[in-house]
Amino acid sequence: MNKPILKLQNISYSYHSLSGEVPALSNISFYVNQGEFLAVVGPSGCGKSTLLSLIARLLEPESGTISFQNPDGSLNYPGIGYMLQHDHLLEWRTIFRNITLGLEIQHKMTPENLAYAEHLLDEYGLKKFKNKHPGELSGGMRQRAALIRTLVLNPDILLLDEPFSALDYQTRLSVSDDIGNIIRTTGKTAILITHDLSEAISLADRIIVLSDRPAVVIRDLPIRLTTHDHTPLGARSAPEFRYYFNLLWKELSHEK
Numbered sequence: 001m002n003k004p005i006l007k008l009q010n011i012s013y014s015y016h017s018l019s020g021e022v023p024a025l026s027n028i029s030f031y032v033n034q035g036e037f038l039a040v041v042g043p044s045g046c047g048k049s050t051l052l053s054l055i056a057r058l059l060e061p062e063s064g065t066i067s068f069q070n071p072d073g074s075l076n077y078p079g080i081g082y083m084l085q086h087d088h089l090l091e092w093r094t095i096f097r098n099i100t101l102g103l104e105i106q107h108k109m110t111p112e113n114l115a116y117a118e119h120l121l122d123e124y125g126l127k128k129f130k131n132k133h134p135g136e137l138s139g140g141m142r143q144r145a146a147l148i149r150t151l152v153l154n155p156d157i158l159l160l161d162e163p164f165s166a167l168d169y170q171t172r173l174s175v176s177d178d179i180g181n182i183i184r185t186t187g188k189t190a191i192l193i194t195h196d197l198s199e200a201i202s203l204a205d206r207i208i209v210l211s212d213r214p215a216v217v218i219r220d221l222p223i224r225l226t227t228h229d230h231t232p233l234g235a236r237s238a239p240e241f242r243y244y245f246n247l248l249w250k251e252l253s254h255e256k
């Protein structure tokens with residue numbers, strides 16, 4: 001558990017456009033342990049999505065290094081699963097054909113992988129919807145299907161870019177609880193971007209706080225809640241919750 005699977009050291013990144021240079025990240029360093037649930041919070045536009053794109057290797061850092069250590073000691077870059085605000089389910093495919101899309105693209109439609117897809121659908125309450133189309137599912141179920149589509153590829157690290165922010169508040173609480181549980185039971189390492197401080201405190205083992213653009217790490221905060229009830233409501237009623245919330249709020253509003 002306490003072994004870093006991924007380490008970022010002095011990462012900087014700027015966008016270059018016709019109107020000039022936009023520095024997005026400045027000298028960012030942090031690590032993520034194997035099996036850890038890390039949340040990243042920061043003001044809108046500070047560079048959070050950019051950070052995930054760098055980890056996913058969709059962008060190359062301008063300077064700094066991203067290194068990793070696979071649990072089995074292998075030197076492959078960790079398998080990355082990406083989940084976004086919009087589920088991007090394809091309406092013309094059934095739920096089963098949506099969740100196996102990645103397998104199809106990667107030519108991995110093996111009987112074992114298809115059985116795993118069936119197992120995940122069953123385990124996470126979507127078995128009945130296997131042959132339905134996305135439009136027939138609620139927003140929460142769709143996000144669960146999007147998570148299964150990611151898990152079926154058995155990624156080492158899950159990157160979640162504000163995956164609940166398109167949902168209404170009620171659904172958001174239950175889906176974040178649901179998805180938090182799924183990630184914990186599968187023992188996946190996860191990095192969750194969110195601007196919802198309560199969500200970050202109730203889900204994460206540790207929170208990285210970023211400043212305004214260009215983002216620097218202003219806090220690396222371990223979260224310890226003395227409650228066994230890790231549902232969103234349970235976490236919110238833990239005695240430490242208010243302390244963490246106030247601390248993060250102050251960090252982000254420069255009220256120190």
Ligand code: ADP
Nearest residue numbers: 015017022024043044045046047048049050051
């Ligand atoms: P966040 O996810 O924290 O809201 P982003 O990582 O999406 O922020 O963006 C960081 C900054 O970089 C923003 O100011 C945004 O406008 C800018 N930016 C993002 N993508 C591009 C791009 N392709 N070209 C130029 N600027 C960009």
Ligand code: MG
Nearest residue numbers: 048049050161
């Ligand atoms: Mg973003």
